[in-house]
Amino acid sequence: MKKENRLAKVKRRNQSIAFGLFQLISYSIVALLFIILAFIVIKGFSVISWEFITEMPKEGMTQGGIYPAIIGTLCLVLGSMLFAFPVGVLAAIYMNEYVKDGWGKKIIKQMTNNLAGVPSIVFGLFGMALFVNKLEFGDSLLAGSLTLGLLVLPVVIRTTEESLKAVDDTFRHASLALGASKWQTTSRVVLPIAFPNILTGLILSIGRVSGETAPILFTVAAYFLPKLPTSIFDQAMALPYHLYVISTSGTNIEASRAMAYGTALILIIIVLVSNLLANALRKYFGKKVKMN
Amino acid sequence: MYFCGENKITDLKTNFKQIKEKVIETILMLSSATTSITVVLIVFFLFIEGVGVFNKKPIEEGFLLAVHPSNTIKKLEPAQIKDIFDKKITNWSALGGKNEPIVPFRTEDITEFYSEEELGENFEHFPEKIDEYVSKTPGVIAFFSEKYKSNNFHGRELDINKITVREFLSGEEWFPTAHPVAQMGVKPLILGTLWVSFGAILIALPIGLAAAIYLSEIARKRTRNFLKPLIELLAGIPSVVYGFFGLVVIVPLVQDVFNLPVGETGLAGSIVLAIMALPTIITISEDAMNNTPRAMKEASLALGASHWQTIYKVVIPYSASGITAGAILGIGRAIGETMAVLMVTGNAAVIPHTLLAPVRTIPATIAAELGEAASGGMHYKALFALGCILFIITFCINMLVEVVTHRNSHKKH
Known part of the structure; x- marks a missing residue:
């Protein structure tokens, strides 16, 4: 009896040590996130001003602002989404609504997974070989947008597929029973219900695209270009590449550190805002759909 | 009559509708083929x-490379040529030739032997002088531009072996811009990539697993709903910010703690990659643990096992394949990661x-060098070959994950 008691005690002690440790580790990871965020926010906050986001870089990128990089990134986000969003949503509709389970679907799924697993630098190589050299777009917004678009395509497809799957089959059956065609059912019944979730996916992929560096290194990004792009065949600066340049290979790394903190903060803000927005949308529409 | 016409119109309408449906379906199919086409194009x-x-x-x-006509050497390996010009090999006998000291010669060395007047104002006498020098120096190996090769050149052009796949993979030196012959050994880069990635997993796996266990089995639902989105947010931070x-x-920290001359080391890369791999590992292993049937856990508890015993005797073994998948995917992310590694590992192309110490990974090499490599040149192609290696590695990793998770889903049924 006594022995058993001791055993139970040891057991309980081991358990509480292990659980305490696991709890500590979990909170440490979250703490790490806050340390990274706080570090960049504190150091970058003093740099950010109206001039910082509306002026050209000056004095070898140690002064002035990052206006062209912001505009460049906006153009890239817009360009890549113009490509990836329609293609991705249509592809997901086909996969979820049209094609029957079988080897064809399996192949498409597997290929989409494979594309998602391709490292971003390989997209850079591919974009350079195909868009910049073969199709002779040169280093341009077009080449960069298409490369980034292909990169996020699997993300768009996956989130859209999930949103479509979440739509209850009774809606489809009801629509089909009323004599609507497949496309009518999809476009007038399924898509409107799934739309909020699809939108959420879109916003999340915007966050992803705006932070990618490796794919744009050789397809669009300019080291220093104090003017705005005027056509899709122009080079452009971009936020992530700008951060890389001024923190590793700028003309004066120490002097441009402040600018680097500011740029990092802007990038983080874009990602955070897109994440929060996506979550808020999900919650807002989630309630609305349920009420209906 | 009237009736028949209406029938026709309805026919036309249904026909039109059917055609429209077909067209739309084709468009959808083409869209869904985009990813497959892209993968094929990338390959x-x-x-x-x-x-x-x-x-x-x-x-x-x-x-071209040329030697004295009396030289018996016909072919040289790239590595041998580099050693010759680095003065590491100084006698032809070391390469199986005659016992004669090697005299390396580059175009610019010509000024040591001939005056400016002899060479001519616009170097117009370069070809004959190079020819003259090569023919009177028995141990010479000359490296010069083809435009300086005179019409009756007396030296013998050396044949240089093409790089073989084996040499490419096992070569230990990566000097793609080296003169006179580029050194394309990717072994240090492959090893560097693997070292940094496995270092990252060694750090991230225990931490990630502990967090996954906490989130899935121990934490209350509210705590979990609070922590999980935050951890997932880690995945959203751009790699260049990391x-x-x-x-x-981290680089100054590593430098201080280990008292190193430079902080840009493989370890710094591993730490950064570990932070980046954490969300992947946690999310996937937590999902796997959540799939453990409730009955199994309850059976274990009913037998008198403690909560902790249940976790490591029931939940972890049950979700082992999911955890493995998470770890493998984490390695995959780490291997393919470019910017963060490029910025913190110091990029020295030596076998780690x-x-x-500073190491260099495959993605970092591509990112750092492609901008300088002339399109279509040897260096450019070598970087694409590196891309192939990277693609193959990550492709295999994805397949492995597929196999592991597939086995898991079989087990459940």
């Missing part, structure tokens, strides 16, 4: 360019012996 372009490395001589375009954070925080 095609990567390999077309990458294979070029093995079809070209690793000497700079338009240049690189920047690593550069200004410790994580406390």
Whole structure:
């Protein structure tokens, strides 16, 4: 009896040590996130001003602002989404609504997974070989947008597929029973219900695209270009590449550190805002759909 | 009559509707084929360019290597040529030739032997003087541009072996811009990539697993709903921001703690990659643990096992394949990661012996060098070949994950 008691005690002690440790580790990871965020926010906050986001870089990128990089990134986000969003949503509709389970679907799924697993630098190589050299777009917004678009395509497809799957089959059956065609059912019944979730996916992929560096290194990004792009065949600066340049290979790394903190903060803000927005949308529409 | 017409119109309408449906379906099908086409195109372009490395001589375009006509050596390996010009091999006998000291010669060395007047104002006498010098120096090996090769050149041009796949993979020196012959050994880069990635997993796996267990089995639902989105947010931070954070925080920290001359080391890369791999590992293993049937857990508890015993005797074994998948995917992410690694590992292309020295990974090499490599040149192709290696590695990793998770889903049924 006594022995058993001791055993139970040891057991309980081991358990509480292990659980305490696991709890500590979990909170440490979250703490790490806050340390990274706080570090960049504190150091970058003093740099950010109206001039910082509306002026050209000056004095070898140690002064002035990052206006062209912001505009460049906006153009890239817009360009890549113009490509990836329609293609991705249509592809997901086909996969979820049209094609029957079988080897064809399996192949498409597997290929989409494979594309998602391709490292971003390989997209850079591919974009350079195909868009910049073969199709002779040169280093341009077009080449960069298409490369980034292909990169996020699997993300768009996956989130859209999930949103479509979440739509209850009774809606489809009801629509089909009323004599609507497949496309009518999809476009007038399924898509409107799934739309909020699809939108959420879109916003999340915007966050992803705006932070990618490796794919744009050789397809669009300019080291220093104090003017705005005027056509899709122009080079452009971009936020992530700008951060890389001024923190590793700028003309004066120490002097441009402040600018680097500011740029990092802007990038983080874009990602955070897109994440929060996506979550808020999900919650807002989630309630609305349920009420209906 | 009237009735018949209406019938026709309805027919037309249904026909039109059917055609429209078909057109839409085709468009949808084409869209869904985009990813497959892209994968095929990536493979095609990567390999077309990458294979070029093995079809070209690793000497700079338009240049040649020549020896004295009496020399018995006919062919040299790229590594041997480098050693000759680095003065590591100084006698032809070391290469199986005659016992004669090697005299390396580059175009610019000509000014040591001939005056400016002899060479001519616009170097118009270069070819004959090079010819003269080569023919009177028995141990010479000369590296010069083809435009300086005189019409009746007396020296013998050396044949340079193309790089073989084996040499490419096992070569220990990566000097793609080296003169006179590029050194394309990717072993240090492959090893560097693997070292940094496995270092990252060694750090991230225990931490990630502990967090996954906590989130899935121990934490209350409210705590979990609070922590999980935050951890997932880690995955959303751009890699270049991680690189920047690593550069200004982790690199100096590593330097101070280990008292190193430079903080840009493999370890710094591993730490940054570990932070980046955490969300992947946690999310996937937590999902796997959540799938443990409730009945199994309850059976274990009913037998008198403690909560902790249940976790490591029931939940972890049950979700082992999911956890493995998470770990493998984490490695995959780490291997393919470019910017963060590029910014913190120091990028020295040497075979790593410790994580406390600068290392260089495959993606970082591509990112750092492609901008300088002339399109279509040897260096450019070598970088595409590196891309092929990277693609193959990550492809295998994805397949492995597929196999592991597939086995898991079989087990459940």
